[in-house]
Amino acid sequence: DIQLTQSPSFLSASVGDRVTITCRASQGISTYLAWYQQKSGKAPKLLIYAASTLQSGVPSRFSGSGSGTEFTLTISSLQPEDFASYYCQEIKSYPLTFGGGTKVEIK
Amino acid sequence: EVQLVESGGGLVQPGGSLRLSCAASGFTFSGYYMDWVRQAPGKGLEWVGRSRNKANSYTTEYAASVNGRFTISRDDSKNSVYLQMNSLKTEDTAVYYCTRDHLYSDVYWPDYWGQGTLVTVSS
Numbered sequence: 736d737i738q739l740t741q742s743p744s745f746l747s748a749s750v751g752d753r754v755t756i757t758c759r760a761s762q763g764i765s766t767y768l769a770w771y772q773q774k775s776g777k778a779p780k781l782l783i784y785a786a787s788t789l790q791s792g793v794p795s796r797f798s799g800s801g802s803g804t805e806f807t808l809t810i811s812s813l814q815p816e817d818f819a820s821y822y823c824q825e826i827k828s829y830p831l832t833f834g835g836g837t838k839v840e841i842k
Numbered sequence: 843e844v845q846l847v848e849s850g851g852g853l854v855q856p857g858g859s860l861r862l863s864c865a866a867s868g869f870t871f872s873g874y875y876m877d878w879v880r881q882a883p884g885k886g887l888e889w890v891g892r893s894r895n896k897a898n899s900y901t902t903e904y905a906a907s908v909n910g911r912f913t914i915s916r917d918d919s920k921n922s923v924y925l926q927m928n929s930l931k932t933e934d935t936a937v938y939y940c941t942r943d944h945l946y947s948d949v950y951w952p953d954y955w956g957q958g959t960l961v962t963v964s965s
Contacts, residue, residue, distance in 0.1 A: 736906075769951055771887075778939055778955040779879075779887065785947055822887050826949050830905045831877075833887040 737761055737825050741834035747842045754810040756837045758823035763803045767827035770799055770808045774819045782821075783808065813839070844868040844954045846940050851959030854930055858963070862925040864940030864956055871921040872896055875943035875950040878914060878925050880936035881958075890938070892950075893923055908934075930963045937961075 738761040766786035771779040783799035823834040850862040878890040891904040916923040941952035
C-alpha cells in the first residue's frame with residue numbers, strides 16, 4: 736500500500752499569509768494526487784486533482800504542484816474562510832490512501 | 843445540481859449489521875464510479891471502497907480493514923449506491939460519506955461528497 740505523509744499536521748497562520756502544505760508518498764505516484772478541504776462538521780470538498788488542476792469554482796489562491804513522491808498545496812493569501820483541515824489522497828492504486836491531514840488555525 | 847444524500851446510519855451492537863444508502867441526483871448516475879469514505883470521530887479520512895460503473899462490470903474494490911465484511915452494490919435504476927456492513931466492530935464507528943467519482947486522464951477522482959451518515963458501533 737502507498738503511504739502518504741502530510742506535514743505539518745498543524746499550522747497556525749494569519750489572514751494574508753502564504754501557506755504551504757506538503758504531502759509525501761512512500762512510492763512514486765506520478766500526478767495521481769488530489770487535495771481536499773474540510774471545515775468542521777462538514778463534508779470534504781475537492782480543491783485540486785491531478786496534482787495541479789484546480790476544481791471548478793475553487794478560488795485561484797489555491798494551487799497544487801509536484802509529481803512522483805512530493806507534492807505541495809499552496810494558499811497564496813490565507814482568507815478567513817480557509818481555516819480548515821486539508822487532506823491529500825492518492826488515486827494511483829488501491830487502497831486509495833489519504834494523508835493524515837493538516838489543520839490550519841488562526842494565529 | 844449534483845446531490846448525494848446518505849441514510850441508514852445509527853447505533854448497532856458489535857457483531858451486528860447495517861445497510862447504508864446513498865441517493866444521487868443531478869447527474870447521469872450510471873456512468874460514474876462511486877466511493878465510500880469514512881471518518882472516525884476526531885480522526886482523518888479513510889477510504890472504504892469503490893463501485894465501478896456498468897461499463898466496467900460493476901466491479902468493486904475494498905480497503906483491507908473492511909474486505910470480507912462490507913459489500914458495495916448499486917442500483918442504477920434507483921440512482922443509488924449501498925454499503926452493506928456486517929460483523930461490525932467498535933472501530934467501524936465513523937461518519938460514512940459517499941462520493942461521486944469523475945473521469946479525468948483515465949482516472950476517477952472523487953469530486954462530490956454527500957453530507958455523511960453516522961454509524962456508531964457500541965454495546
